[in-house]
Amino acid sequence: xxxxxxxxxxxxxxRAIWVLGFVSMLMDISSEMIHxxxxxxxVGSLGLSVLTVGLIEGVAEATALIVKxxxxxxxxxxxxRKLLAVLGYALGALSKPAFALAQGAGVVVxxxxxDRIGKGIRGAPRDALVADLVAPGQRGAAYGLRQSLDTxxxxxxxxLATALMVLFLGDFRAVFWVAVVPGVLAVMxxxxxxxxxxxxxxxxxxxxIRREALGRLGAAxxxxxxxxxxxxxxxxxxxxxxxxxxxxxxxxxxxxxVMVAMNLVYxxxxxxxxxxxxxxxxxxxxxxxxxxxxxxxxxxxxAPGWPTMLLGVxxxxxxxxxxxxxxxxxxxxxxxxxxxxxAFGFFNLVSGLAMLLASVIAGLLWDRLGSQATFLAGGxxxxxxxxxxxxxxxxxxxx
Numbered sequence: 001x002x003x004x005x006x007x008x009x010x011x012x013x014x015r016a017i018w019v020l021g022f023v024s025m026l027m028d029i030s031s032e033m034i035h036x037x038x039x040x041x042x043v044g045s046l047g048l049s050v051l052t053v054g055l056i057e058g059v060a061e062a063t064a065l066i067v068k069x070x071x072x073x074x075x076x077x078x079x080x081r082k083l084l085a086v087l088g089y090a091l092g093a094l095s096k097p098a099f100a101l102a103q104g105a106g107v108v109v110x111x112x113x114x115d116r117i118g119k120g121i122r123g124a125p126r127d128a129l130v131a132d133l134v135a136p137g138q139r140g141a142a143y144g145l146r147q148s149l150d151t152x153x154x155x156x157x158x159x160l161a162t163a164l165m166v167l168f169l170g171d172f173r174a175v176f177w178v179a180v181v182p183g184v185l186a187v188m189x190x191x192x193x194x195x196x197x198x199x200x201x202x203x204x205x206x207x208x209i210r211r212e213a214l215g216r217l218g219a220a221x222x223x224x225x226x227x228x229x230x231x232x233x234x235x236x237x238x239x240x241x242x243x244x245x246x247x248x249x250x251x252x253x254x255x256x257x258v259m260v261a262m263n264l265v266y267x268x269x270x271x272x273x274x275x276x277x278x279x280x281x282x283x284x285x286x287x288x289x290x291x292x293x294x295x296x297x298x299x300x301x302x303a304p305g306w307p308t309m310l311l312g313v314x315x316x317x318x319x320x321x322x323x324x325x326x327x328x329x330x331x332x333x334x335x336x337x338x339x340x341x342x343a344f345g346f347f348n349l350v351s352g353l354a355m356l357l358a359s360v361i362a363g364l365l366w367d368r369l370g371s372q373a374t375f376l377a378g379g380x381x382x383x384x385x386x387x388x389x390x391x392x393x394x395x396x397x398x399x
Contacts, residue, residue: 014133017142019193021149023186028150030183032157034099036259039239041172051363060116066352067120072345081125082196088122093183100176128340131332132197139332143325144274148267155263221334225347230388232354234381236362244371248306262317269321277326289322290386297379301372
């Protein structure tokens with residue numbers, strides 16, 4: 001059988017890409033053990049409203065993405081990305097005991113913010129480091145592999161949380177303590193397993209926040225940023241998938257299995273679609289991902305019970321696998337080499353603001369109009385992103 005152009009005879013990905021993937025996997029196991037239970041802990045144990053949960057989730061995620069601007073720019077200036085990545089992963093690991101010790105919402109919110117600040121510090125330097133470690137023709141595969149291993153952690157974490165909730169008879173805090181272990185292992189693996197490429201000889205450090213430097217981020221890059229923002233409006237926090245599962249009658253101890261199902265599909269799809277992204281039109285693949293998201297929202301909005309809801313969750317995971325590594329590759333392709341950290345930072349800043357807005361809207365709609373309105377609004381934003389993508393392709397098409 002003849003392979004598609006670009007897929008045959010490729011060199012293997014560097015070992016460091018695999019290590020970065022396993023680091024992400026371990027930290028995601030740690031984080032998702034907590035985050036898969038956190039909405040239920042906040043609403044059931046601490047008495048917060050769903051709107052408040054949406055606000056906390058949106059602000060926390062937006063904080064992480066805003067911090068990426070500064071860490072990405074700093075990694076460009078220092079020409080050192082691993083140091084910032086280690087610092088970010090360390091903050092994530094250090095935040096985990098606070099969830100187990102918390103007696104009120106304030107400590108949980110503070111720990112969530114420290115965890116997300118750590119994510120923000122490591123995110124853009126790590127994503128830029130991936131591009132530094134591979135050839136341009138392997139970026140889709142590299143980001144897809146990292147996303148795939150990251151997502152293995154994202155479904156292993158809730159699966160482990162489910163088993164421990166049964167073992168510990170529903171004790172949230174005991175599960176939170178176990179989550180500390182993989183977080184610490186992630187930091188240790190990054191320290192010993194990744195060697196950063198040396199900066200090119202003769203290239204002076206760039207101040208990425210100067211107007212001259214920012215002007216080198218061209219129209220193609222900013223088009224990706226704008227598209228990513230509209231896309232993010234359609235993707236509110238996965239906390240609402242957890243709450244939808246409980247609403248449809250899934251027992252509390254088994255609610256994390258929703259995230260297992262979503263992330264299992266995501267993990268299986270991310271690397272194959274990443275490799276495919278190296279050989280096909282990025283906008284074509286992104287468009288199909290948006291169509292899958294629309295289908296997921298419609299199924300989740302009208303699901304009569306949890307079996308149908310699982311189909312919507314699987315479609316959600318499929319769209320994630322099709323698009324998340326692809327968007328990272330699109331940023332890497334359109335940004336200058338010495339401004340990649342800054343480019344990822346600004347991309348995630350705009351996406352973070354969109355995530356804040358999306359999660360607040362989702363929580364407000366849920367509280368005022370019900371869960372169906374939340375998922376229908378997400379589908380509407382996905383249609384808007386698809387329309388923007390179609391308009392962009394039409395404008396680039398020669399007359």
